[in-house]
Amino acid sequence: MHSQVYDTVNVFQNDTALRCHVDTLLLDAGPGFETYFWGPNGETTRMIKVTENGTYDLTAAEIGGQIQETECYVNIIHASIMQESDSLCYKDTLALVIDDNSYRYQWDTHPNDTLYYKQVILKNSKTYKVVIYNDVNSCTDSVRLDMYPRIYVEFEQNEENKGCPGGDCKGQLRVHVSGGTGHLLIDWDTPNVDPGDSSYAIGLCEGFTGVHIYDEAGCRFDTSYWVEVWEMPEIETTPDTTTYIQDPRITFWYENLSADSISLTNYFWALRDGTSSNLPNPTFSFNTLGEHIVRFEYTTMNGCVDSNLITVTVKSVELMVPNVFTPNGDGANDTFIITIKPPEEEGSSRSISSQTTHQPINDYYISNELVVFNRWGNKVFEATDYNNDWDGDNLPEGTYFYVVKCYGNTGEDVFRGAVTILK
Numbered sequence: 001m002h003s004q005v006y007d008t009v010n011v012f013q014n015d016t017a018l019r020c021h022v023d024t025l026l027l028d029a030g031p032g033f034e035t036y037f038w039g040p041n042g043e044t045t046r047m048i049k050v051t052e053n054g055t056y057d058l059t060a061a062e063i064g065g066q067i068q069e070t071e072c073y074v075n076i077i078h079a080s081i082m083q084e085s086d087s088l089c090y091k092d093t094l095a096l097v098i099d100d101n102s103y104r105y106q107w108d109t110h111p112n113d114t115l116y117y118k119q120v121i122l123k124n125s126k127t128y129k130v131v132i133y134n135d136v137n138s139c140t141d142s143v144r145l146d147m148y149p150r151i152y153v154e155f156e157q158n159e160e161n162k163g164c165p166g167g168d169c170k171g172q173l174r175v176h177v178s179g180g181t182g183h184l185l186i187d188w189d190t191p192n193v194d195p196g197d198s199s200y201a202i203g204l205c206e207g208f209t210g211v212h213i214y215d216e217a218g219c220r221f222d223t224s225y226w227v228e229v230w231e232m233p234e235i236e237t238t239p240d241t242t243t244y245i246q247d248p249r250i251t252f253w254y255e256n257l258s259a260d261s262i263s264l265t266n267y268f269w270a271l272r273d274g275t276s277s278n279l280p281n282p283t284f285s286f287n288t289l290g291e292h293i294v295r296f297e298y299t300t301m302n303g304c305v306d307s308n309l310i311t312v313t314v315k316s317v318e319l320m321v322p323n324v325f326t327p328n329g330d331g332a333n334d335t336f337i338i339t340i341k342p343p344e345e346e347g348s349s350r351s352i353s354s355q356t357t358h359q360p361i362n363d364y365y366i367s368n369e370l371v372v373f374n375r376w377g378n379k380v381f382e383a384t385d386y387n388n389d390w391d392g393d394n395l396p397e398g399t400y401f402y403v404v405k406c407y408g409n410t411g412e413d414v415f416r417g418a419v420t421i422l423k
Helices: none
Strands: 006-010 016-020 024-028 033-039 047-050 054-062 067-077 086-088 093-097 104-107 117-121 126-133 138-147 151-157 171-179 185-188 200-204 207-214 220-227 235-237 241-244 249-251 254-256 264-271 283-285 290-300 305-315 367-373 379-384 398-408 411-421
Touching (some): 016 138, 151 207, 171 220, 235 290, 241 249
Parallel strands (some): 086 138
Antiparallel strands (some): 024 047, 033 054, 054 067, 093 117, 126 138, 151 171, 171 200, 207 220, 235 254, 264 290, 290 305, 367 398, 398 411
């Protein structure tokens, strides 16, 4: 229980009594008087007990009958910090509260700390002071907060066995602890702890692993560490691509962009039908329409496995053969261009600009033959594996007739029609 605090003031020697942290103030008239009268309460003793702020007047008569009068203004600030000095742990949080919020306040921590309470996060031992004041009086109170020795933590990850991305939980992590009070207890968030060494956690997956350290003073330090895994290389492969059933062969490739730091020890290509290859640039043939998945799987120098997936779409070719071209040297529609028909192409009147880059027929078929006749049946042009480069050979304007034979995986496709040369 809080004991009473007293102080004494001789009112004939002091007309003002400003006090702090006093429960009761004794106003004393001093010796040499026969009678006393205190105002405003009418008490008639030499000393009176005062607990309220205000002005107290005294009329005192000496033994010879002479009257002496005086008054004393009393202002007592009763407020103080409620918390007592204590020892706390690093980063403990505590609210320092003053037991009376009717005054004004200034803490020594910051000019803006002017509330009747102060939130403290302890990071070192410190004495906290506050000035408690009103219009006529001010008092200072303080409290000492000592900090137990701080707990320190450092992590060390085993670089030789990090583990691989994707759930290969082989990471190993050691925690080094120091400081604190007495013996330190280590408590991991994972159950995978070396039975003979509580500072060593094993079998860790990629991600944060938490650890909690306790000392004999009851202090606790919580922290975590991001368990790393081996980096994977950046691998580029053949992009998703479209081919045609008439020539469904594709040669694949890969490139290890991280070869300077992460090499591959093994790799292979695999199709869903069981076909596979361990060549760097294999050629696969896709003999059915639709989508096919090719997997490039590789193993790194650290034993980590990953793969790239490539989607191959196989379609059927529908060629578009122009019915007119204009070999006049203006750069537009100057050659006889046979290309694949776009999905939106409709109608029978077709001309194809030579300003656009068009793939040759053999990108869709294995091989082809083109023969062009004039209106009398005479052969005017012939080519094997035609490459969209016939400019009419200075033939006169008119209508000519072509036969295109395309040889593919599914057999032979023949296209016949007429083309007009205009200049």
